[in-house]
Amino acid sequence: MTNTLQTMRKISKTKNKGALKKTLKPIYRSKVKKFTLRDSNSLEWGTALKPAFQDEQSNVRIYSGDCVDVLQQIAKAEPNGCIDTIFADPPYFLSNGGISCQAGKMVSVNKGTWDKSRGADLNHEFNRKWLEACQKVLKPNGTIWVSGTAHVIHSIGFAMQQLGYKILNDITWVKPNPPPNLSCRYFTHSTETVIWAAKNINSRHLFHYHEMRRMNNGKQMKSVWPILPPATQEKEFGKHPTQKPLELLNRILLSSSNTGDLVLDPFMGSGTTGVAAVQLKRKFVGIELDSIYINTAVKRIQQAERMPRHEQLPLAQRLF
Numbered sequence: 001m002t003n004t005l006q007t008m009r010k011i012s013k014t015k016n017k018g019a020l021k022k023t024l025k026p027i028y029r030s031k032v033k034k035f036t037l038r039d040s041n042s043l044e045w046g047t048a049l050k051p052a053f054q055d056e057q058s059n060v061r062i063y064s065g066d067c068v069d070v071l072q073q074i075a076k077a078e079p080n081g082c083i084d085t086i087f088a089d090p091p092y093f094l095s096n097g098g099i100s101c102q103a104g105k106m107v108s109v110n111k112g113t114w115d116k117s118r119g120a121d122l123n124h125e126f127n128r129k130w131l132e133a134c135q136k137v138l139k140p141n142g143t144i145w146v147s148g149t150a151h152v153i154h155s156i157g158f159a160m161q162q163l164g165y166k167i168l169n170d171i172t173w174v175k176p177n178p179p180p181n182l183s184c185r186y187f188t189h190s191t192e193t194v195i196w197a198a199k200n201i202n203s204r205h206l207f208h209y210h211e212m213r214r215m216n217n218g219k220q221m222k223s224v225w226p227i228l229p230p231a232t233q234e235k236e237f238g239k240h241p242t243q244k245p246l247e248l249l250n251r252i253l254l255s256s257s258n259t260g261d262l263v264l265d266p267f268m269g270s271g272t273t274g275v276a277a278v279q280l281k282r283k284f285v286g287i288e289l290d291s292i293y294i295n296t297a298v299k300r301i302q303q304a305e306r307m308p309r310h311e312q313l314p315l316a317q318r319l320f
């Protein structure tokens with residue numbers, strides 16, 4: 001670029017307009033090419049992959065099945081990577097027959113077979129497998145966010161290090177009103193960690209620093225985010241036991257993606273990432289095992305598509 005500028009300066013000094021035009025052409029072309037490449041985040045990945053739901057207008061695709069299988073198909077179709085940003089909320093392996101407290105009632109912590117621990121080694125093997133599949137579909141400068149509690153987040157961080165991801169931040173999501181600890185033998189769990197990482201050490205990741213600062217009243221945004229759990233309206237189409245607040249996903253996508261970017265959630269659940277992506281005009285690919293959650297996600301995403309952003313569900317109150 002410096003060389004090109006120097007050449008342009010030289011040419012303009014000689015007032016040779018023809019030569020200047022010739023030099024400018026390739027610059028213009030390369031800009032157009034870059035834009036076209038960025039804009040061609042096609043969601044067409046061959047006939048092997050049939051979405052359970054698709055919406056051409058807002059560029060949403062949902063695949064039913066195991067995320068590793070689906071990600072491998074995408075990687076086959078796009079070996080150089082095609083995803084700009086991933087948010088993953090994998091099983092926490094917490095469904096161990098214990099109890100918790102919800103709305104003042106004692107409830108089982110069992111969420112489904114997908115959340116059952118298979119022991120530390122097999123859990124880690126699973127984390128490595130899906131993280132490897134995610135790394136393959138990320139663009140060279142793409143980033144991934146993974147949420148988890150202490151039960152899973154250390155395995156996730158270690159697997160990321162083993163795979164050569166570049167860890168950028170660990171965000172502490174603080175829940176201001178956590179359920180009480182019924183056993184009274186531990187501190188009340190009130191945080192989750194969200195690790196943010198780039199594809200590898202060479203990645204030049206995107207970070208909308210000024211937008212984050214603006215959202216934080218002109219001060220640098222810290223890595224501790226107090227955010228309320230999902231509002232009741234966010235659950236109007238069905239409940240998911242580990243649904244994330246829309247506010248969390250909005251902040252994640254606003255900080256690390258652009259309008260038109262392709263966002264992926266390999267453990268889509270009730271579709272929170274999809275709703276945030278549609279609201280913020282990003283393209284979205286979701287993968288989910290359970291058809292009940294796919295139905296909930298489709299309803300939520302369709303509602304987000306119908307309403308202009310200013311009429312959409314109020315975001316959870318920002319607490320800072």
Ligand SMILES: C[S@@+](CC[C@H](N)C(=O)[O-])C[C@H]1O[C@@H](n2cnc3c(N)ncnc32)[C@H](O)[C@@H]1O
Pocket residue numbers: 065066067068089090091092114240242243244245266267268269270271272273287288289290293
């Ligand atoms: C922690 S929840 C995600 C909740 C989601 N973030 C939301 O806001 O609703 C994990 C989801 O991943 C799904 N799941 C578990 N294992 C999976 C796999 N191997 N492939 C695809 N989905 C999976 C589960 O059915 C569950 O809905």
